[in-house]
Amino acid sequence: MFIIRQEQEKDIQTITEVNNAAFEGEGEAKLVEATRASANFVPELSLVAVTDDVIGHILFSKIEIETNKGRVPTLGLAPMAVRPDFQSKGIGSALVREGLRMCRELGYEHVVVLGHPAFYPRFGFEPASKKGIEPPFPVADEAFMVLEIKPGSLNGISGVVKYPPAFDVV
Template structure:
């Protein structure tokens, strides 16, 4: 990473900057609004909403939030990774990867078992993600098999669980 970047948990004072960052990175406010809905949902864990900051400016953000895998006999708690964004001028410098790794490390240390992500099938396998279908777990909507991925934070966390993420 060329610039010195600090990754830390998001605080309320960051919300405006994170909104603007998501609008800029995604070219619209859909994901920025999604982040707002996640923050006010019961799935929100503020320890898993992280910002990347350089010279006092927020240049990246990631949030993992709680979801549930509905298996035939029980509900299994897990996390969803979405969205992650880095300002375009700061992309391809490793900030996105650093945010993903920091969020996964934080989630594992809190004790979460698994993370799901809907994303680019060439990007996330680098973090250990594999198609969720390999575990028999499906998305609640129609998606390409390779794009809906899962990562066990605790080995075996997804073994023997077949169901749909809600």
């Protein structure tokens, strides 16, 4: 059994360790640390899955879509990680669902993710290209996805996603 809650100061070291265990390099852990130290951080949207210890983490942070009518604020889901010995037990899915519920509660209308195309569509994500949203770098079309938390909220919005400097480490 596990619970999901907002990260606390005491979790920070373990969040780094979970990211380093789940990913090959240290880039994702550095992304979490750089985002936490930036104005793009939303404390309520850094969530941990906890048993006796932190076994999973998900982060949503403020990013923007550059459109020909100006910049539109949105959220980026990145990164998310579950400790390898706890993967494929539903923890990642629970983190996404609780994260999206919190995003909605805070009034955010859409989310962008670059990730596994076999994983995120089950939560409603679809290729961003279908909505006229483009990545700022070359990437497989089906891996760059968006979700309208509020249905129709991306209607009339098209452009290129801009990631803040914290993302330079990944």
